Amino acid sequence: MTLPHAGAAPVSCRGRRPHEGCREATRRAAGLQNVEFVGADSEALPFSDEAFTAVPCSASFHHYPSPRAALAEIHRVLAAGAASHSTTEPPISLVARVADRVLRLVDRGHVRLYRASELRAMLADAGFDVLAVDLLHGGGYAIVTARRL
Ligand SMILES: C[S@@+](CC[C@H](N)C(=O)[O-])C[C@H]1O[C@@H](n2cnc3c(N)ncnc32)[C@H](O)[C@@H]1O
Numbered sequence: 001m002t003l004p005h006a007g008a009a010p011v012s013c014r015g016r017r018p019h020e021g022c023r024e025a026t027r028r029a030a031g032l033q034n035v036e037f038v039g040a041d042s043e044a045l046p047f048s049d050e051a052f053t054a055v056p057c058s059a060s061f062h063h064y065p066s067p068r069a070a071l072a073e074i075h076r077v078l079a080a081g082a083a084s085h086s087t088t089e090p091p092i093s094l095v096a097r098v099a100d101r102v103l104r105l106v107d108r109g110h111v112r113l114y115r116a117s118e119l120r121a122m123l124a125d126a127g128f129d130v131l132a133v134d135l136l137h138g139g140g141y142a143i144v145t146a147r148r149l
Contacts, residue, residue: 042070050079057086061119063109071126078148084128085145090116092139119144 027035040046042057043066055074064070074084091097091113103110114122116133119142123130128146135142 043073045073045077047077049076051077053079053082055084059087061086061088062113063111065111068122071122075127075148080148083147087143089113089140090142096140116142
């Protein structure tokens with residue numbers, strides 16, 4: 001399986017363009033020899049069309065300035081019929097909605113949280129078939145699985 005990570009930073013490397021040394025440290029700590037970390041903007045992935053059989057997007061979707069552009073890129077680099085798994089926090093509870101508002105003010109990287117219905121609509125518009133929206137932690141966390149049509 002070829003597996004890019006739409007969300008730039010693996011594990012402990014945060015920041016849109018994590019330092020090369022941080023990527024190398026993460027790769028070594030995980031004991032991985034056959035993994036390459038590529039820092040890139042989710043809205044301009046440096047990969048050819050249909051290059052991958054899966055794209056995970058971990059806890060990053062709500063940080064993207066243009067989520068629809070990122071979805072278009074994920075769609076472009078995925079082979080037809082392949083899947084994307086995104087995790088995010090839908091603002092279902094009042095606490096989550098308040099946290100979303102506060103984070104927009106204090107966290108420069110936080111754009112906004114999306115309701116499950118909004119995620120479904122954006123994915124459908126981008127050419128995905130939404131297979132599942134699994135809500136965890138009382139609805140505070142979502143794993144969205146979609147297949148590229
Ligand atoms: C909450 S962290 C999640 C990090 C990691 N994916 C994880 O699951 O632990 C959000 C990440 O999204 C990245 N990010 C935000 N906007 C991005 C963009 N337009 N393109 C690529 N990465 C972006 C940030 O640099 C940050 O590393």
